[in-house]
Amino acid sequence: MKRLLLSLVALGLALTAPAMAQEEQSTAPYAYRQLDDPAKETKAQDLMESLRCLQCQGQSIADSDAPIAGSMRSLVRERIAAGEDPEAIRAWLIERYGDYVSYAPQLTGLTWPLFAVPVFLMLIAFLLLRRRFTGKTGDAK
Amino acid sequence: MMAEIGLAALWLAAALAGLQLVAGSLALTARGAALGGAVRPVAMVQGLLALLAFACLIYVFSVSDLSVKLVALNSHSMKPLVYKIAGTWGNHEGSMLLWVTVMGVAGGFVALVERRLPERTMLATLAGQSFVSLGFYAFLLFASNPFERLSPVPAEGNGLNPLLQDLGLAFHPPTLYLGYVGLSIAFSFAIGALITSEVGPAFARAMRPWVLGAWIFLTVGIAAGSYWAYYELGWGGWWFWDPVENASLMPWLAATALLHSCSVLASRNALRAWTVMLGVVAFSMSMIGTFLVRSGILTSVHAFAVDPQRGTFILALLAIYIGGALILFGLRASSVTEGERFALVSREGALVFNNVMLSAILGIVLFGTLYPLVAETFGAKVSVGPPYFNPMGALFAVPMLVVLAVGPLLRWRRDRFARVGKNLVIPAMLVAAAAIGLLVIGGVALLPFLGLALALGLAWASLLPLKGRNLRRTPLPIWGMVTAHFGIAVALFGMSSESAFSVEKLVAVKIGEVTQVGPWGVKLDTVEPVAGPNWTALEARLLVRYGADGKVTRMLPQSRSFWAPPQQTSESALLTRWNGQLYAVLGGEAPAVDDKDEAKSAAGSDQGRWQLRLWWKPFVPLIWLGGLLIALGGALALAGHVLADLRRTIARSKIAYRRERQGR
Numbered sequence: 001m002k003r004l005l006l007s008l009v010a011l012g013l014a015l016t017a018p019a020m021a022q023e024e025q026s027t028a029p030y031a032y033r034q035l036d037d038p039a040k041e042t043k044a045q046d047l048m049e050s051l052r053c054l055q056c057q058g059q060s061i062a063d064s065d066a067p068i069a070g071s072m073r074s075l076v077r078e079r080i081a082a083g084e085d086p087e088a089i090r091a092w093l094i095e096r097y098g099d100y101v102s103y104a105p106q107l108t109g110l111t112w113p114l115f116a117v118p119v120f121l122m123l124i125a126f127l128l129l130r131r132r133f134t135g136k137t138g139d140a141k
Numbered sequence: 142m143m144a145e146i147g148l149a150a151l152w153l154a155a156a157l158a159g160l161q162l163v164a165g166s167l168a169l170t171a172r173g174a175a176l177g178g179a180v181r182p183v184a185m186v187q188g189l190l191a192l193l194a195f196a197c198l199i200y201v202f203s204v205s206d207l208s209v210k211l212v213a214l215n216s217h218s219m220k221p222l223v224y225k226i227a228g229t230w231g232n233h234e235g236s237m238l239l240w241v242t243v244m245g246v247a248g249g250f251v252a253l254v255e256r257r258l259p260e261r262t263m264l265a266t267l268a269g270q271s272f273v274s275l276g277f278y279a280f281l282l283f284a285s286n287p288f289e290r291l292s293p294v295p296a297e298g299n300g301l302n303p304l305l306q307d308l309g310l311a312f313h314p315p316t317l318y319l320g321y322v323g324l325s326i327a328f329s330f331a332i333g334a335l336i337t338s339e340v341g342p343a344f345a346r347a348m349r350p351w352v353l354g355a356w357i358f359l360t361v362g363i364a365a366g367s368y369w370a371y372y373e374l375g376w377g378g379w380w381f382w383d384p385v386e387n388a389s390l391m392p393w394l395a396a397t398a399l400l401h402s403c404s405v406l407a408s409r410n411a412l413r414a415w416t417v418m419l420g421v422v423a424f425s426m427s428m429i430g431t432f433l434v435r436s437g438i439l440t441s442v443h444a445f446a447v448d449p450q451r452g453t454f455i456l457a458l459l460a461i462y463i464g465g466a467l468i469l470f471g472l473r474a475s476s477v478t479e480g481e482r483f484a485l486v487s488r489e490g491a492l493v494f495n496n497v498m499l500s501a502i503l504g505i506v507l508f509g510t511l512y513p514l515v516a517e518t519f520g521a522k523v524s525v526g527p528p529y530f531n532p533m534g535a536l537f538a539v540p541m542l543v544v545l546a547v548g549p550l551l552r553w554r555r556d557r558f559a560r561v562g563k564n565l566v567i568p569a570m571l572v573a574a575a576a577i578g579l580l581v582i583g584g585v586a587l588l589p590f591l592g593l594a595l596a597l598g599l600a601w602a603s604l605l606p607l608k609g610r611n612l613r614r615t616p617l618p619i620w621g622m623v624t625a626h627f628g629i630a631v632a633l634f635g636m637s638s639e640s641a642f643s644v645e646k647l648v649a650v651k652i653g654e655v656t657q658v659g660p661w662g663v664k665l666d667t668v669e670p671v672a673g674p675n676w677t678a679l680e681a682r683l684l685v686r687y688g689a690d691g692k693v694t695r696m697l698p699q700s701r702s703f704w705a706p707p708q709q710t711s712e713s714a715l716l717t718r719w720n721g722q723l724y725a726v727l728g729g730e731a732p733a734v735d736d737k738d739e740a741k742s743a744a745g746s747d748q749g750r751w752q753l754r755l756w757w758k759p760f761v762p763l764i765w766l767g768g769l770l771i772a773l774g775g776a777l778a779l780a781g782h783v784l785a786d787l788r789r790t791i792a793r794s795k796i797a798y799r800r801e802r803q804g805r
Binding site for chain 1: 374375376378381383384385439484485490493494497498500501504505508509512516521522523524525526527528529533536537645646647649711728731752754
């Protein structure tokens with residue numbers, strides 16, 4: 001628990017000091033260290049790949065050397081190691097940093113069009129294909 | 142001096158584009174018909190002038206003429222020559238100049254060689270091409286002059302982002318631009334055909350080589366960009382669904398659909414309106430991609446709003462061209478009949494299905510890319526990434542891939558599944574076998590599972606169109622189709638395998654320590670400083686061994702420090718085997734470990750520990766090998782069509798010559 005608090009402090013520091021140079025690597029304990037349990041590491045990896053590095057341009061925290069990405073990786077690994085559910089960690093991060101931090105959009109009042117569009121496209125595709133191949137198709141000689 | 146020549150050439154080219162537009166449009170009316178003869182020569186000269194302007198820019202970059210603002214901002218006299226030249230298009234102004242140059246040269250080339258279409262359609266096409274060019278000339282001359290001088294002249298330039306100082310990336314943007322701009326020709330043909338209501342097989346045959354050419358360049362460009370991201374960013378990822386990547390993927394999806402509907406139109410005179418529509422959409426996607434990458438809107442919507450001149454300019458161009466083309470389409474679509482009919486189970490039917498699915502995927506990518514920007518203008522920040530794009534894309538990609546296995550076996554117009562069914566027994570069995578095998582292994586996520594299972598069946602099915610053919614007499618376009626479809630299966634297998642079976646290992650090791658990643662044993666032998674022309678680096682020597690008794694091989698990952706501008710990059714080291722790639726990155730010296738038991742085991746000797754990031758990625762090179770096969774397929778088809786056209790032209794001129802002689 002103490003370690004968790006420490007890493008939270010580190011995360012806070014990293015967030016408040018965005019001017020830190022790119023080359024300074026994170027010193028958080030699990031930034032560059034995997035969990036010993038492969039199953040948990042896989043879980044952590046999956047989650048990290050879907051979280052945005054807030055300091056970088058278009059990179060997940062799993063693909064970045066930025067200090068904040070390292071701190072967040074460490075946070076994710078420690079929480080997973082403590083037995084927390086990945087989605088609970090995601091929810092916690094979203095609560096803190098907003099929807100922006102997660103690459104997996106949640107279905108909310110703001111993001112519903114993202115989920116409506118595929119359904120809409122399916123419908124259009126179905127109608128297009130049906131119109132094309134019913135009725136008059138018979139007389140295609 | 143060279144800068145001024147370049148600027149003058151650019152102005153002249155712009156003026157000629159204006160002339161081309163006026164002459165081309167007037168020539169379509171009864172009174173201006175006499176102007177028609179001027180259009181083709183003007184188009185050719187315009188292309189040459191644009192080329193001259195671009196050559197001037199390359200020259201000022203290669204001699205590092207720092208009195209030119211663009212050179213001072215983006216180059217450095219200490220840079221290797223090849224990166225000085227690549228720096229020409231590694232920035233906003235230069236890349237836009239490259240854009241108009243390619244557009245001008247392509248337009249001039251069309252004017253020079255294309256004689257199959259009715260002259261009126263050609264005039265409308267060339268006028269349309271110059272109309273599009275004119276907007277981009279205006280953008281260059283008024284909002285992003287590449288030849289602007291700087292006073293006083295600085296002592297040294299700012300340099301080029303070290304991440305971009307890489308051979309792969311140096312030639313990645315021009316490749317994509319050739320693709321983007323090739324689609325502008327398809328767009329102009331579509332406009333020309335709409336204006337003169339000449340949408341038919343001849344139009345499709347004239348347009349097809351351009352679509353194919355553009356599509357080949359886009360394919361190569363996307364594959365190269367993905368490989369660059371893979372080895373240069375140092376984290377082993379090869380596709381991030383980043384807006385910049387999506388900007389290149391969207392025109393590719395549209396061009397792929399266009400390519401297939403173009404084939405239907407050329408051989409069967411069907412899908413007329415749909416092909417014209419896709420011609421408009423494909424180039425629109427190129428422009429949207431350019432807007433996304435070049436306007437700065439991706440960095441932040443707010444940054445865009447603060448300095449909106451360039452972005453607004455491109456946005457206005459987008460509105461004029463896309464809006465204009467769509468209005469034209471709306472007005473003229475009624476004059477374009479749908480063409481020949483066909484049944485659901487037919488080659489055309491399968492191609493229509495593929496078109497609709499590709500368009501749906503395009504819709505998903507477009508919407509997912511633009512939505513965060515739209516949300517941000519309303520003050521909300523959301524991210525849309527792989528967890529959205531992967532499953533939503535697969536929703537349409539999987540049915541498309543299934544149909545891809547069957548479609549090429551079907552006959553035109555009308556067919557029965559029963560006829561082709563027996564050929565598909567082996568592919569279906571391969572899919573089932575792969576699925577069972579994967580279930581036995583277990584732990585494979587749904588999407589890679591589907592990908593791996595489908596890839597094997599698809600690879601087999603893609604070769605079936607060659608069955609029963611005399612391979613020597615098989616036309617090149619058939620070879621092209623088979624190669625490209627086989628490439629899809631190969632790439633799909635690589636992607637799925639990478640995501641299902643990659644092994645990652647992050648370690649801090651001492652010199653001489655051995656670590657294990659997948660089947661590989663990796664020993665850190667030495668870490669030594671090395672120096673390059675504009676960087677210094679720490680280079681690790683890794684001795685790696687596959688399995689217990691494999692040959693020992695060296696790998697040399699570096700951690701580089703550039704000094705102009707100052708930045709650190711990781712140069713990964715890759716070792717390719719037939720069944721995958723070992724990927725090694727040297728991180729920094731390991732930070733002191735605060736974990737107590739860890740500290741004990743290291744016995745306070747943290748000094749000599751180095752961070753290593755290692756991945757074993759089974760079959761990952763197949764992703765890019767597949768990409769290259771797809772492009773190769775396109776090249777074969779292109780060669781086939783061009784050769785056939787040439788043969789036809791030569792035969793026709795021979796006949797004309799004989800008639801003339803007999804007439805005498």
